[in-house]
Amino acid sequence: xxxxxxxxxxxxxxxxxxxxxxMADINRHITVVWQAIGIVIxxxxxxxxVEKKVLSLDFAAGLxxxxxxxxxxxxxxxxxxxxxxxxxxxxIERLFLCREDLxxxxxxxxxxxxxxxxxxxxxxxxxxxxGIASLVILYHFLVQVAPHLKQPWCxxxxxRAIPYLVATISGALLLRFRTKRNADYxxxxxxxxxxxxxxxxxxxxGGHGFEK
Numbered sequence: 001x002x003x004x005x006x007x008x009x010x011x012x013x014x015x016x017x018x019x020x021x022x023m024a025d026i027n028r029h030i031t032v033v034w035q036a037i038g039i040v041i042x043x044x045x046x047x048x049x050v051e052k053k054v055l056s057l058d059f060a061a062g063l064x065x066x067x068x069x070x071x072x073x074x075x076x077x078x079x080x081x082x083x084x085x086x087x088x089x090x091x092i093e094r095l096f097l098c099r100e101d102l103x104x105x106x107x108x109x110x111x112x113x114x115x116x117x118x119x120x121x122x123x124x125x126x127x128x129x130x131g132i133a134s135l136v137i138l139y140h141f142l143v144q145v146a147p148h149l150k151q152p153w154c155x156x157x158x159x160r161a162i163p164y165l166v167a168t169i170s171g172a173l174l175l176r177f178r179t180k181r182n183a184d185y186x187x188x189x190x191x192x193x194x195x196x197x198x199x200x201x202x203x204x205x206g207g208h209g210f211e212k
Contacts, residue, residue, distance in 0.1 A: 022085040040071050058144060061162070068136070086108075
């Protein structure tokens with residue numbers, strides 16, 4: 001039992017500051033992702049090096065795919081931190097809000113997002129990065145692979161396989177990272193469910209990560 005009443009008396013102040021920090025952390029992770037997307041777009045300057053023959057198309061395509069994979073990893077990480085912090089925010093809100101506030105304020109704090117599902121903003125960024133990666137692979141295949149398909153295998157240059165090797169390894173690592181982050185979120189929900197709130201009459205849908 002706490003023998004010092006002063007820290008206990010400052011508990012509301014501490015929780016409010018923690019609440020603010022969680023919100024700031026969410027905003028920071030969203031901003032970082034957009035900065036990463038800007039880097040993906042700027043990376044197309046690499047293609048200028050290809051035109052100047054400073055860098056081969058094979059290495060340039062591999063580099064662009066690596067950057068896209070890096071951007072996707074940031075999105076996956078940001079999604080986890082967003083959902084985790086949203087849980088912490090809801091747990092804090094439950095200490096100050098009551099059942100009536102589900103209707104009077106907002107109903108999201110009554111239930112946590114059931115899975116580590118991405119919000120729409122992050123899903124758009126995922127689609128954007130995958131779209132760029134798909135165009136890079138398609139362009140490389142049409143320029144570097146398709147014209148040589150009818151030639152003997154002995155003439156095949158292993159360097160042309162670099163983009164596909166990068167894509168394969170990156171895809172496997174991203175799937176593993178996604179699985180790990182989903183497991184981390186499930187672990188958080190298990191260990192920190194928060195105070196139970198009577199949610200009778202409240203319906204949760206896609207706006208809060210629930211599938212109807």
